[in-house]
Amino acid sequence: QVEYAMEAILHAGARIGVLEKDGVILAVEKKVAGELLDLSIAKEGGHSSTGVGQALFPRISSDVVARVAGLTADANSLVYYAQQAAQRHLFSFNEDIPVEQLAQRLCDLKQDYTQYGGLHPFGLSPLYAGYDSHYQLQLHPSDLSGNYSGWTAMCICANNDTAQCLKQECKDDLSMEEAITLMINIMSKTMDSTTLSSGKLEFLILTLGPMMKQLLVKIYKPVETGALLAKHGIEKMAS
Secondary structure (H helix, E strand, O other), rough: OOHHHHHHHHHHOOEEEEEEOOOEEEEEEOOOOOOOOOOOOOOOEEEEOOOOOOOOOOEEEOEEEEEEOOOOOOOOOOHHHHHHHHHHHHHHHOOOOHHHHHHHHHHHHHOOOOOOOOOOOOOEEOEEEEOOOEEEEEEEEOOOOOOEEEOOEEEEOOOOHHHHHHHOOOOOOOOOHHHHHHHHHHHHHOOOOOOOOOOOOEEEEEEEOOOOOEEEEOOOOOHHHHHHHHHOOOOOOOO
């Protein structure tokens, strides 16, 4: 069952997360690009401190956002559990739950489901991105068996060999522009499509507000994504 769950994760599309000096950037391959798909909850983009694009990048707490790929039913269950855990911590200690502590709680649950008969493992592999006062901005991926760790850059996809250049090109002091350029180059090699387009790629950027305490979330609109790809010579701008 673990192998079946892993296949569900790999077929969900490539996901890249990069921790740069000013924030966290997530790039996601959109597998479903049908014309009838309603993206109204995220298409406005812009900055938000509440819950932009909840269905695409669920807000776990005020300081943590996740990108979950795999089996949708499992993802909904895990996100709901994570939100409850974050609220319980806030109620008990009057502070938002630290990012790593939240990742550990969820991984404990995922690991439990690999030990008992009659239960199937969670068929998903989340990326947790967020901020807390202990370790500042963080990026924590976790696998379906319950392992997690902190990374400055992470790629989860079927073509992991191609994404190995992350290890060579990623630096600790990347600027936002450099991180976006790196992620576009990786996506152009990782995705099945020969040409990227705004309908096949999504960007989310996490930055800290002026008071350095509030996490701001920006999801790129399709027009902004298209302009970004055109700037790097990948997608032609629509006239």
